[in-house]
Amino acid sequence: MKMWMRKALVALFTIATFGLVSPPAALMADKPTEHQSIKETGYTAVYQKREETKSDGEEASESSFDAYTDEMLNAAEDQSFAKFGNRISPVIEEEYRQDVLPKIEEIIVSHLMTLKDNDAYQDLVVSGKPTAGKSEKIFHVYNRKTGEDVLRFHVRRDKPPHEGYWFNFHYHTAEDGFQTHHDLGSIYWDQNTPPNWMSH
Template identity: 50%
Template sequence: MPNWLRKSLVVMVTILTFGLVTPSQAFLYEHSNAVKTPKKDIFDALSENKNVINNPALADEHVGYISKEDFIRQMLMEAEAQSFTKFGARIKPVIENEFTEVILPNIEKAIQNVAEQYPEEELAYLTVTERPGKGHSEKIFNITNDKTNEDVIRFHVRRDQPPQQGYWFNFHYHTHHDQFQAHHELGSIYWDKNTPPKWMS
């Protein structure tokens, strides 16, 4: 049966039954000989990259190479995704724009510094942790060296409440160079005089 006729029948049945009955999936895909490969989005590609890194047998088959530009782009996308996950539905709409304009470019600079410290053939081993801290935890994400299983850099956000100034979100990072002791500032975003909700709420 031609594709256009099949689609027309589906639409007609749906309209005639007010959407209460739809043709079965078997009918829709009956006699479909075309083998289609699903489109991959960027997150599938990132996931595949992590699977290759975490499995030495696959890594040998794959070229374990990523350019510094691609590494920075990939890390920045993951940094933004992990940050928005941490903010949750209540905080994200309030600070999203300022975070994107002020904090994210500074995160990019920090990631560029990390990229400069490693040869390009080692960058494929650096990955972003995927569990931001909930509640009052400061952790947004870490960049970890999967080869050594050690953190390279940790990105945090702390709630500050200077006297008579309300609440601020202070974004900063720590590096392995000093055992994560020093705070490297990324910037601060004002919240309100009211107590902010917990992270990921």
């Protein structure tokens, strides 16, 4: 259940009972969702850690991979909020963290996992400069040795007729020359034109 819906139900329950009865525990519980941030819950079911019957070398390698993954995910989150700026962040932060960021994290982790066996994952880094104004780039994941992009995470401003403005989050991959838009979700802004990216 979405956070805003849970809060609304708690408020309605409290009003309906004049505050004399506590809301049900199910509404108050803060259960992690399947797509909750990997940094908060560890890897999702798809990327759960392997059995604990590893040799010391395997455990050290796993620990190194986990640390590098956390570093990448922190950088991705930092670049996202740098892109949004102080004017957009407060409006979309909660929905972004709940619906979009976990998908971005899963894509990054999935890509790192494909390179884990030969330690090539350590060549990938998150770009450090989101673009301002109206341009789409949030951040790219690129190979620091070759300088070539591997994944590109973007956000586009959409304005369907009579619907107001939406932020469409998507990504592109090097596999098809960055041609296909892979959808990550959309967040509604308002009927009014949103400020430029990185506005403070």
